[in-house]
Amino acid sequence: MSENAMAGSEVRRNSLNQRNMLLSMRLNNGLGRKSLGNSARSGIGSNSVRKPWRMNFTQESRTGHLGAGPTVRVKDPGVSSRASSPAKINSRTVQTSPRKDHKELNNRILENSPLKYQELSLDDFEVGKKLGKGKFGKVYCVKHKRTGFICALKAMKKKELVQNNVQKQFRREVEIQAALKHPNLTRLYGYFHDEKRVYLLMEYIVNGELYKHLRSHGPFNDIAASYFVYQIADALDHMHSRHILHRDIKPENILIGFQNTLKLTDFGWSVTNVGNGKRKTLCGTLDYLSPELIKIREYDDKADVWALGVLTFELLVGNPPFEESSKELTYRRILKRDLRFPDHVSMQARDLINKLLEYEPNARITPKDMKKHPWIETNRPFW
Numbered sequence: 001m002s003e004n005a006m007a008g009s010e011v012r013r014n015s016l017n018q019r020n021m022l023l024s025m026r027l028n029n030g031l032g033r034k035s036l037g038n039s040a041r042s043g044i045g046s047n048s049v050r051k052p053w054r055m056n057f058t059q060e061s062r063t064g065h066l067g068a069g070p071t072v073r074v075k076d077p078g079v080s081s082r083a084s085s086p087a088k089i090n091s092r093t094v095q096t097s098p099r100k101d102h103k104e105l106n107n108r109i110l111e112n113s114p115l116k117y118q119e120l121s122l123d124d125f126e127v128g129k130k131l132g133k134g135k136f137g138k139v140y141c142v143k144h145k146r147t148g149f150i151c152a153l154k155a156m157k158k159k160e161l162v163q164n165n166v167q168k169q170f171r172r173e174v175e176i177q178a179a180l181k182h183p184n185l186t187r188l189y190g191y192f193h194d195e196k197r198v199y200l201l202m203e204y205i206v207n208g209e210l211y212k213h214l215r216s217h218g219p220f221n222d223i224a225a226s227y228f229v230y231q232i233a234d235a236l237d238h239m240h241s242r243h244i245l246h247r248d249i250k251p252e253n254i255l256i257g258f259q260n261t262l263k264l265t266d267f268g269w270s271v272t273n274v275g276n277g278k279r280k281t282l283c284g285t286l287d288y289l290s291p292e293l294i295k296i297r298e299y300d301d302k303a304d305v306w307a308l309g310v311l312t313f314e315l316l317v318g319n320p321p322f323e324e325s326s327k328e329l330t331y332r333r334i335l336k337r338d339l340r341f342p343d344h345v346s347m348q349a350r351d352l353i354n355k356l357l358e359y360e361p362n363a364r365i366t367p368k369d370m371k372k373h374p375w376i377e378t379n380r381p382f383w
């Protein structure tokens with residue numbers, strides 16, 4: 001791997017948000033994280049050498065015991081109507097009474113949810129290796145002592161959730177993720193909490209982020225890329241049919257499981273969009289923003305389709321299509337739909353990317369139709 005790629009492999013793109021506090025946290029924490037104004041993708045640009053990529057790079061985990069969950073049952077809550085109004089959070093709503101809000105987190109958000117595992121505590125688990133770290137917590141591989149069930153446990157400090165005023169967003173993320181059951185979406189089983197922390201119990205995804213594989217093995221050939229893109233289209237098809245938008249599709253938010261099964265994760269920006277109305281919160285990740293998001297700040301599920309087009313391009317080329325050295329230049333290229341394909345991108349792949357990246361949202365191909373596109377059909381026999 002080149003030096004650039006090595007340096008770049010530590011860099012992950014931030015999701016945009018309107019919460020100044022979160023933004024400053026993101027900019028201040030984590031070495032090497034991308035600032036919103038800069039390009040961070042030097043390592044795998046179109047100059048990088050394309051290597052053949054083998055489909056079967058995953059190893060079956062010996063410890064993986066994923067057949068059955070803990071015997072404690074979690075009810076499927078469906079998507080609650082409460083989740084349909086996203087919490088608008090900004091720095092002006094900084095808590096004046098953290099004590100009260102801590103209590104509110106416990107009473108309203110944690111105690112009254114059907115997703116709660118009443119009888120679980122941290123003592124019920126053997127804690128294994130750390131899998132990663134997000135804004136609000138660390139993720140560990142854990143084993144449920146009684147059943148031997150292996151899963152991922154995300155531990156978040158209540159104090160931090162309250163201090164950053166993200167209790168409602170947290171609740172929405174939990175409700176949406178728990179309601180979604182699909183092979184290409186990371187399952188959330190439920191949660192429990194103690195005095196200091198909230199613990200989310202999730203499906204353990206063995207092979208880490210697609211982003212890291214893209215850096216180390218990518219760009220991918222048509223066979224691998226089409227398999228990956230198909231799976232995310234299937235996940236989006238499922239979400240959109242339930243009127244849920246993901247709003248932050250990117251390789252950093254996709255994990256790889258057994259046999260190259262992709263799992264879309266990070267539902268922090270997901271919302272329900274019942275009635276298919278237009279939404280206005282600016283969110284997502286710079287390189288993945290659609291023109292309507294930049295221009296009029298109104299969008300619907302077609303913004304996820306645009307992001308899928310950006311993802312398809314990035315998997316085949318190694319960097320996103322409108323990447324530039326500054327936010328303004330990236331915006332300008334997105335608004336001009338300044339799309340340039342390197343020579344090696346096949347005609348069929350170009351056709352699909354063009355259809356996903358239609359400027360006019362309603363002209364974009366749907367995830368359902370995309371799954372039958374000739375690029376997918378041509379490569380499907382080799383998956």
Ligand SMILES: Nc1ncnc2c1ncn2[C@@H]1O[C@H](COP(=O)(O)OP(=O)(O)OP(=O)(O)O)[C@@H](O)[C@H]1O
Nearest residue numbers: 131132133134135136137139152202203204205266
């Ligand atoms: N279910 C899981 N199985 C395996 N690894 C996971 C799982 N969930 C998260 N991880 C790992 O832990 C890391 C941190 O995850 P987490 O959800 O806390 O944050 P994030 O989504 O990456 O970032 P942010 O909190 O900024 O949105 C991930 O990048 C991933 O590598």
